[in-house]
Amino acid sequence: MLSVILPAYNEEKMVGKAAEVISGILEQEHIEYELIFVNDGSRDRTWEEIKKAAEKNIHVRGLLFSRNFGKESAIFAGLAGAAGDCCAVMDCDLQHPPKTLVEMYRLWEQGYEVVEGVKKSRGEESALHKASAGLFYRLMTMAVKIDMSRASDYKLLDRKAVDALLAMPERNAFFRALSSWIGYRTATVEFDVQEREEGESKWSTWSLVKYAVTNIASFSAAPMQLVTIAGTFVFLMAVVLGIQSLVRYFSGHAVEGFTTVILLILIIGSIVMISLGIIGYYIAKIYEEVKGRPRYLISAKIGKEGKRVEEKQDV
Ligand code: UDP
Ligand code: MG
Numbered sequence: 129m130l131s132v133i134l135p136a137y138n139e140e141k142m143v144g145k146a147a148e149v150i151s152g153i154l155e156q157e158h159i160e161y162e163l164i165f166v167n168d169g170s171r172d173r174t175w176e177e178i179k180k181a182a183e184k185n186i187h188v189r190g191l192l193f194s195r196n197f198g199k200e201s202a203i204f205a206g207l208a209g210a211a212g213d214c215c216a217v218m219d220c221d222l223q224h225p226p227k228t229l230v231e232m233y234r235l236w237e238q239g240y241e242v243v244e245g246v247k248k249s250r251g252e253e254s255a256l257h258k259a260s261a262g263l264f265y266r267l268m269t270m271a272v273k274i275d276m277s278r279a280s281d282y283k284l285l286d287r288k289a290v291d292a293l294l295a296m297p298e299r300n301a302f303f304r305a306l307s308s309w310i311g312y313r314t315a316t317v318e319f320d321v322q323e324r325e326e327g328e329s330k331w332s333t334w335s336l337v338k339y340a341v342t343n344i345a346s347f348s349a350a351p352m353q354l355v356t357i358a359g360t361f362v363f364l365m366a367v368v369l370g371i372q373s374l375v376r377y378f379s380g381h382a383v384e385g386f387t388t389v390i391l392l393i394l395i396i397g398s399i400v401m402i403s404l405g406i407i408g409y410y411i412a413k414i415y416e417e418v419k420g421r422p423r424y425l426i427s428a429k430i431g432k433e434g435k436r437v438e439e440k441q442d443v
Pocket of ligand 2: 219221223324329
């Protein structure tokens with residue numbers, strides 16, 4: 129069975145349509161399936177819409193978060209609740225074309241364990257959004273050392289890969305990168321990002337920046353190495369300037385150079401503060417992980433659960 133996980137946050141207009149379109153296509157292809165909508169603490173009628181869809185179609189299931197925990201958490205909740213032999217993750221705004229799902233499923237049948245959806249085009253986006261997303265992916269690619277510029281959350285994973293992901297204890301999991309980190313036999317499928325029909329994108333530029341920083345920190349310690357590099361650089365400067373100052377002192381021209389002193393204090397001071405900030409950020413992340421709070425809390429479930437589901441609230 130194929131489990132399709134659909135994180136939904138304020139998607140009242142799209143839930144019904146997504147359930148209809150996806151189930152239509154899968155039934156036509158005779159693929160056994162379940163659709164798991166994860167309501168990520170929506171403030172609109174999304175949960176009612178999921179209930180309605182579940183009444184219409186017994187393959188539809190729903191999970192309700194106690195508040196908004198973010199898309200990554202919704203994905204992991206869906207994976208934890210899924211009963212399928214393979215699980216697909218897709219957006220419920222139908223920007224990920226459901227037809228591609230069939231293509232992914234066929235590849236899985238051929239023995240691929242991770243099928244990654246890769247964006248052929250990015251669809252309609254504002255210039256600012258495009259620029260900020262571009263910067264994010266460049267940074268991510270550098271940090272993760274995996275080309276992320278065309279990566280998406282549209283993926284199909286074999287049970288083995290799903291279990292590997294679920295076994296990871298980290299709270300700050302970045303699904304998109306983890307799915308390639310785990311390895312396994314991987315295939316990619318290209319798709320065109322569709323235009324959003326209803327509702328609006330949940331990503332503001334600020335939330336993208338936060339997302340970028342969190343995910344880079346969760347996947348790479350490179351920013352901390354920058355601190356070491358900056359430190360080395362400042363030390364070299366200190367040696368050169370130190371020699372120069374000593375030479376001046378012994379040749380009796382020591383009073384000049386006040387500008388240099390001010391500049392040095394400013395530069396070193398700011399580098400030290402930025403470095404402390406970076407280290408502080410990682411300590412904060414360690415603190416969060418050590419607390420070991422659940423990734424999400426589920427307040428309600430609907431739909432028939434498959435055999436594989438364990439009655440665990442937090443995974
Ligand atoms: N989403 C979510 N929780 C959030 C934000 C978004 O579950 O806090 C879901 C949203 O409902 C959609 C998917 O993540 O199914 C992608 O969101 P969106 O379409 O806003 O992002 P974009 O397509 O613009 O990248
Ligand atoms: Mg979207």
